[in-house]
Amino acid sequence: MAIDYDRLMAYQFPEIRHTLSKRDTAFYALSCGMGADPMNEKQLDFVDFHRTMKIMPSMPVILGYPGMFAADPATGINAVKVVHGEQNVTIHRPLPAEGEIIGRNRIVGLVDKGVDKGALLFTERTIHDAQGQLLATAGATVFLRGDGGFGGPAGPIPTPRALPTTKPDLVIDLPTRPEQALYYRLNGDENPLHADPGFAARAGFPRPILHGLATMGVICHALLAGLADYDPRKIAAMALRFSAPVFPGETITTEIWHDGSFRAKIAARDALVATHGYVEITNQARS
Numbered sequence: 001m002a003i004d005y006d007r008l009m010a011y012q013f014p015e016i017r018h019t020l021s022k023r024d025t026a027f028y029a030l031s032c033g034m035g036a037d038p039m040n041e042k043q044l045d046f047v048d049f050h051r052t053m054k055i056m057p058s059m060p061v062i063l064g065y066p067g068m069f070a071a072d073p074a075t076g077i078n079a080v081k082v083v084h085g086e087q088n089v090t091i092h093r094p095l096p097a098e099g100e101i102i103g104r105n106r107i108v109g110l111v112d113k114g115v116d117k118g119a120l121l122f123t124e125r126t127i128h129d130a131q132g133q134l135l136a137t138a139g140a141t142v143f144l145r146g147d148g149g150f151g152g153p154a155g156p157i158p159t160p161r162a163l164p165t166t167k168p169d170l171v172i173d174l175p176t177r178p179e180q181a182l183y184y185r186l187n188g189d190e191n192p193l194h195a196d197p198g199f200a201a202r203a204g205f206p207r208p209i210l211h212g213l214a215t216m217g218v219i220c221h222a223l224l225a226g227l228a229d230y231d232p233r234k235i236a237a238m239a240l241r242f243s244a245p246v247f248p249g250e251t252i253t254t255e256i257w258h259d260g261s262f263r264a265k266i267a268a269r270d271a272l273v274a275t276h277g278y279v280e281i282t283n284q285a286r287s
Contacts, residue, residue: 003076003119003150009107011075016064016103022049025097028059031184032217033174042230053097057235058220060089060136061213062187063127064103070142077121078146080203084212085120086141088239092134095232100130108139111157115149120157160241160276163263168255172222173267176210178249184214209245215252215273216240219264222254223279233282240264240277 029035029046034056037043045054071079109122121142127135177183181194189211192199200208220238228234246252246266252273256262262277 003110003144003147003152005110005112005150005152008075008077008121009110011069011107013066013069013105016066016101016105018064018101020063020096020098020101022053022098025049025053025055025059027183028062028187028217029056031180031187032056032058032214032221033176033180034221036175042225045230049097054230054232055095055097056217056220056224057091057095057232057238058089058213058217059095060091060125060127060138061087061216062189063101063136063138064105064125065188066103066105066125067188068191069105070144076147076150077144080199081118081144081146083143083145084140084242085143086139086239086241087213087216088139088237090137090237091235092136095135096129101135102128102130102132104128109156110152111155112150112152113148113154118146118148119144119150119152161239161261161278163261163276164257164259166257168262169258170226170256172226172254172256173251174218174222174254175251176214176218176246176248180214180248181208181210184211184217189213205245207247210248210250212242215242215246215264218252219254219262219274219277222252222264223256223262226254226256227260227279227281235279236282237280238278240274242273243275244271244273246273 026047026049035043035047070077070082105125108124111120123140125138194208224230250266253267254264260279264274265272
């Protein structure tokens with residue numbers, strides 16, 4: 001079944017409601033590598049739910065998540081060839097460590113790059129608390145590698161933020177664990193690409209890859225450490241483009257500039273895995 005532009009643009013997501021617990025908040029941070037140094041109390045503030053917990057600014061990417069909707073035959077999408085292309089998140093209010101969360105998802109754009117080039121799908125999710133207050137907005141670009149040529153519009157395609165040409169001001173190395181994708185998928189993203197070797201092979205990868213959003217979580221950890229002294233209230237927004245997969249067990253090197261630009265790579269194989277990154281740091285911690 002091929003993509004029908006009008007039908008996919010009108011695709012309706014159910015409102016997602018779930019109750020967030022401190023254990024969920026701690027598990028998300030652990031699944032992104034926080035707490036790897038058990039003597040670093042600033043990291044422990046994100047994973048020990050007996051403390052006054054801190055919440056990673058990247059956590060809204062899993063809140064109100066609608067599941068692997070691309071696998072719904074009604075979309076017409078070839079789910080085997082779906083790749084996460086870009087992700088952004090904006091924090092509007094301090095995030096709670098626990099409580100009811102409401103997620104409202106919608107498709108906001110669809111670009112046909114051609115029969116041999118695939119398509120781009122743009123989604124947006126607003127995340128609210130039980131009182132209806134807007135907590136965060138998460139936007140994603142999904143690359144539909146097997147779905148171009150359906151006759152949709154060829155644009156517009158947002159222009160990515162340019163990185164500085166100077167050397168980065170900070171460089172932070174953070175390892176991932178060999179089983180990290182198996183942990184991260186328990187946050188709600190059960191795409192078999194991250195667990196099933198056979199599925200990964202059919203998708204064109206030599207072995208299961210780390211979730212792009214797990215890579216984003218590791219990079220967020222680096223930004224917290226390098227620019228915010230582990231104070232999540234200082235990060236107001238974050239955006240990046242995924243440029244290559246990370247394999248669980250690799251070390252992610254995040255290069256950061258003081259203007260908020262960043263990129264990430266796997267130095268061991270000279271692979272740039274995230275680029276065109278930008279983090280907005282507030283002048284004062286928000287309450």
